Amino acid sequence: MVGLATVFGAGGGTSSYSEVEQTDLIVMWGSNARAAHPIFFHHVLKGVRNGAKLYVVDPRRSETAQWADLWLGLDVGTDIALSNTIAREIIHAGLANRGFIERATSNYEAYAASVEEWTLERGSAVTGVPAGAIRELAHAFATAPTAQLCWTLGITEHHNGVDNVLSLINLALLCGHVGRPNAGLNPLRGQNNVQGGGDMGALPNRLPGFQDVEDDAARAKFDAAWGSVIPSRNGRNLTQMFEAMSEGSLTGLFVVGENPAQSEADVSHAVHLLESLDHLVVQDIFLTKTAELADVVLPGSASWCEAEGTVTNSERRVQRVRKAIDPPGGARDDIAIIVELARAMGHDWPNRSSEDVWNELRSLSPMHRGMTYARLEELGGIQWPCYSEDALEPTFLHGRLWAERPEDRGRLAPFSVVVDEPPVESCTPEFPLRLTTGRRLDSYNTGVQSGGFSSPLRFGETVDVSPEDAASLGVADGEVVRIASPRGAVTAPVRVDPALRPGLVFMTMHFPDEVNTNLLTIDAVDPKSGTAEFKAAAVRIERLEAAVAGD
Amino acid sequence: MTDTVTGLSVRRAVALTIDGEQVSVAEGSTILDACRSMGKEVPTLCYGDTITPKNACRVCMVEVTGSRVLVPSCSRKVEAGMEVVTRSERVDHSRRMVLELLGSSVDLSLTRNVARWNAEYGAQPDRHGPAAQPGSGRDDAVTGHHEPADGTVASNVHQPVKVDNELYVRDYSKCILCYQCVDACGEQWQNTFAIAVAGRGFDARISTEFDVSLPDSACVYCGNCIQVCPTGALMFSSEHAMRADGTWREEDQSQVTTVCPYCGVGCSLTLHVQDNEIVKVTSPSDHSVTHGNLCIKGRFGFQHVQNRGEPRD
Numbered sequence: 001m002v003g004l005a006t007v008f009g010a011g012g013g014t015s016s017y018s019e020v021e022q023t024d025l026i027v028m029w030g031s032n033a034r035a036a037h038p039i040f041f042h043h044v045l046k047g048v049r050n051g052a053k054l055y056v057v058d059p060r061r062s063e064t065a066q067w068a069d070l071w072l073g074l075d076v077g078t079d080i081a082l083s084n085t086i087a088r089e090i091i092h093a094g095l096a097n098r099g100f101i102e103r104a105t106s107n108y109e110a111y112a113a114s115v116e117e118w119t120l121e122r123g124s125a126v127t128g129v130p131a132g133a134i135r136e137l138a139h140a141f142a143t144a145p146t147a148q149l150c151w152t153l154g155i156t157e158h159h160n161g162v163d164n165v166l167s168l169i170n171l172a173l174l175c176g177h178v179g180r181p182n183a184g185l186n187p188l189r190g191q192n193n194v195q196g197g198g199d200m201g202a203l204p205n206r207l208p209g210f211q212d213v214e215d216d217a218a219r220a221k222f223d224a225a226w227g228s229v230i231p232s233r234n235g236r237n238l239t240q241m242f243e244a245m246s247e248g249s250l251t252g253l254f255v256v257g258e259n260p261a262q263s264e265a266d267v268s269h270a271v272h273l274l275e276s277l278d279h280l281v282v283q284d285i286f287l288t289k290t291a292e293l294a295d296v297v298l299p300g301s302a303s304w305c306e307a308e309g310t311v312t313n314s315e316r317r318v319q320r321v322r323k324a325i326d327p328p329g330g331a332r333d334d335i336a337i338i339v340e341l342a343r344a345m346g347h348d349w350p351n352r353s354s355e356d357v358w359n360e361l362r363s364l365s366p367m368h369r370g371m372t373y374a375r376l377e378e379l380g381g382i383q384w385p386c387y388s389e390d391a392l393e394p395t396f397l398h399g400r401l402w403a404e405r406p407e408d409r410g411r412l413a414p415f416s417v418v419v420d421e422p423p424v425e426s427c428t429p430e431f432p433l434r435l436t437t438g439r440r441l442d443s444y445n446t447g448v449q450s451g452g453f454s455s456p457l458r459f460g461e462t463v464d465v466s467p468e469d470a471a472s473l474g475v476a477d478g479e480v481v482r483i484a485s486p487r488g489a490v491t492a493p494v495r496v497d498p499a500l501r502p503g504l505v506f507m508t509m510h511f512p513d514e515v516n517t518n519l520l521t522i523d524a525v526d527p528k529s530g531t532a533e534f535k536a537a538a539v540r541i542e543r544l545e546a547a548v549a550g551d
Numbered sequence: 552m553t554d555t556v557t558g559l560s561v562r563r564a565v566a567l568t569i570d571g572e573q574v575s576v577a578e579g580s581t582i583l584d585a586c587r588s589m590g591k592e593v594p595t596l597c598y599g600d601t602i603t604p605k606n607a608c609r610v611c612m613v614e615v616t617g618s619r620v621l622v623p624s625c626s627r628k629v630e631a632g633m634e635v636v637t638r639s640e641r642v643d644h645s646r647r648m649v650l651e652l653l654g655s656s657v658d659l660s661l662t663r664n665v666a667r668w669n670a671e672y673g674a675q676p677d678r679h680g681p682a683a684q685p686g687s688g689r690d691d692a693v694t695g696h697h698e699p700a701d702g703t704v705a706s707n708v709h710q711p712v713k714v715d716n717e718l719y720v721r722d723y724s725k726c727i728l729c730y731q732c733v734d735a736c737g738e739q740w741q742n743t744f745a746i747a748v749a750g751r752g753f754d755a756r757i758s759t760e761f762d763v764s765l766p767d768s769a770c771v772y773c774g775n776c777i778q779v780c781p782t783g784a785l786m787f788s789s790e791h792a793m794r795a796d797g798t799w800r801e802e803d804q805s806q807v808t809t810v811c812p813y814c815g816v817g818c819s820l821t822l823h824v825q826d827n828e829i830v831k832v833t834s835p836s837d838h839s840v841t842h843g844n845l846c847i848k849g850r851f852g853f854q855h856v857q858n859r860g861e862p863r864d
Binding site: 017018036037038039040042045049188189190191192193194195285286302303304305306311312313314315317319320321322323324325326328380381441442444448449450451452453454455456457 | 805
């Protein structure tokens with residue numbers, strides 16, 4: 001979101017799912033949507049069946065890549081090198097959309113100069129992708145009448161995730177694949193309301209409606225509505241909070257619906273910091289590992305089926321969640337908990353329904369103003385922006401960039417000069433393998449929710465290894481091995497997976513109680529987004545007999 | 552036709568006559584769509600609103616002036632000036648035959664409206680004799696090898712329920728071979744291709760590859776086949792168990808549509824709730840995000856909310 005907000009001023013994907021069905025070319029970059037976003041992939045498959053070409057950029061030949069016309073299996077963390085190489089090829093082939101660049105963008109000359117060193121030969125050498133494949137994607141993307149560029153955590157869960165996103169936005173700007181029907185940029189959000197959480201201001205630099213905390217006019221509006229004075233500076237993101245805990249300047253924490261004691265990279269360090277807090281309050285529907293560390297646990301209700309409200313999806317569609325069942329005894333509605341907390345702090349907040357809260361949001365957030373509960377009901381959700389109760393906006397964003405009159409185009413979209421940086425942790429003779437992490441179809445994050453049902457597809461945690469590495473390590477499918485990184489070690493069975501290239505191993509984070517993968521991951525963080533580099537750690541794999549013999 | 556400014560499609564209107572009444576519907580609509588827009592019921596069995604019509608069951612046939620044969624209203628597109636007759640002796644006779652042949656060979660006890668249609672069209676499925684004993688060999692049937700029936704019992708597709716995983720069961724005694732599950736699993740939605748039609752003629756049946764169990768098949772448990780199944784042949788294990796226990800009370804169930812708690816795609820879930828328990832999950836077939844489809848997490852991943860017991864103080 002930081003990347004999209006930086007370039008376009010709006011922190012959301014620019015297209016709609018239906019446009020993916022109508023586009024001419026789809027690039028899935030760092031996204032295994034077939035497993036992680038299966039119903040989005042239905043729209044992709046509709047597009048493919050309507051004739052769209054599908055290109056998949058992923059270190060693994062994933063379930064998604066198996067559907068591709070062309071799979072570009074790049075080395076982990078070389079996304080910017082690949083993107084810059086594609087850009088140079090497009091420019092040198094004369095395929096850049098000069099009209100759009102001149103009309104709607106800025107900083108092109110500096111960008112073009114910055115990618116000049118990325119010849120196909122160099123790009124191929126750095127990324128591991130054959131030069132011909134890079135050239136084919138470059139030409140196909142640039143010449144497609146419309147194209148959709150989609151990405152997920154394979155782009156963002158890096159120490160330079162925002163730069164990765166900016167590098168993809170550059171490609172769309174270069175070819176004019178944004179601001180038109182069926183052409184755009186789609187970040188697929190990993191959690192059901194991660195888009196809505198940000199839109200509602202659950203970010204340290206945003207007010208509800210994605211309005212800037214450091215914008216005096218925006219803040220004044222909220223000050224007046226709330227009869228309060230909002231701090232004028234950005235707060236801390238999750239990573240900065242952990243840093244502050246480490247320094248001792250943050251000593252109390254209120255965690256709502258998150259399980260950092262299992263989900264953080266370098267998790268043993270995170271647990272240590274949580275344990276050292278003066279006061280930890282956890283509000284959750286489960287007694288998670290984080291809740292077990294808490295001084296106070298507030299049993300909440302499941303927002304998606306025990307409460308009323310809204311969530312926002314990856315196509316900016318605000319949809320209603322509704323109460324279908326009563327929460328277990330003792331668990332309370334999240335709004336009621338917040339109101340009670342305010343009262344305990346001496347503020348006499350009234351009891352509010354979710355619709356009351358929503359209408360307050362509408363009064364303060366222009367992009368949500370037209371979304372009454374009645375309209376959300378009638379239309380099956382509404383995409384933002386929706387400024388008026390009488391109208392809907394186009395399904396895509398930033399059409400202004402194509403306006404004839406300069407004054408209608410608004411702020412030009414800047415190209416970003418982004419520099420290729422390898423992952424923080426290099427592979428070494430001691431830790432020669434690259435570990436990347438991701439999801440499987442039937443499981444989700446730390447397994448707190450997905451562990452509740454019995455899946456015939458589930459086989460527990462494994463360390464997925466290429467056939468070549470399995471042979472050179474002398475390990476067999478199903479053999480339990482020790483996986484070590486500079487931070488810790490776990491044991492897990494080997495799963496030989498021909499989707500992996502030599503040197504790359506894959507694990508999930510779904511079974512932390514059995515195999516705590518995040519003991520291995522590195523907490524190197526993107527300073528701009530606060531996202532950790534879950535996708536790139538260095539590890540070695542040891543046979544257990546060898547490890548025992550070595551000890 | 553697509554409006555280049557809004558990206559919205561624009562459709563022209565087409566005027567036709569149904570049972571002597573003028574009606575105007577959007578270009579591309581079917582005769583069935585037109586009938587429904589007038590509030591006129593046409594029986595359907597194999598038709599589903601998210602799947603391209605397969606014209607399998609032939610119960611929705613109507614007369615169209617100028618057409619030598621009856622036409623399936625679920626798939627035939629309207630044309631300007633078309634004259635349609637939805638009830639006539641010829642139409643009713645055709646529907647009666649379909650209801651009797653399917654009703655005598657397949658368990659339609661969970662198929663909506665069938666009892667009412669049997670009465671309305673005078674169909675008597677029982678007149679073909681008592682049902683033959685359930686067979687277990689349908690999956691092994693070899694094409695072309697049939698013993699002639701002796702006429703004392705009605706041949707049928709009755710067979711044991713297939714229970715081979717914890718999420719859903721397959722009761723092919725209830726299967727009318729509408730093909731919707733195959734198309735939902737295959738190229739129209741899920742593109743997993745775990746099932747297909749095996750066999751020919753009366754031996755035709757829905758099968759995994761080589762009739763392996765679901766856990767050994769390509770099935771990914773999205774349940775999009777359950778969603779489209781019109782006869783209850785494919786069913787949540789929870790519903791199947793409750794029906795067996797006599798505790799399934801559909802009339803006491805509420806349906807509430809909310810949004811899936813997992814990834815960020817934002818799929819609409821309709822939770823079927825009985826006694827404060829989620830007993831089944833579907834998705835609205837007319838929603839632009841899902842078109843009625845879900846993945847294993849959305850379809851079956853609800854149990855965490857009801858397994859968490861009493862919170863601690």
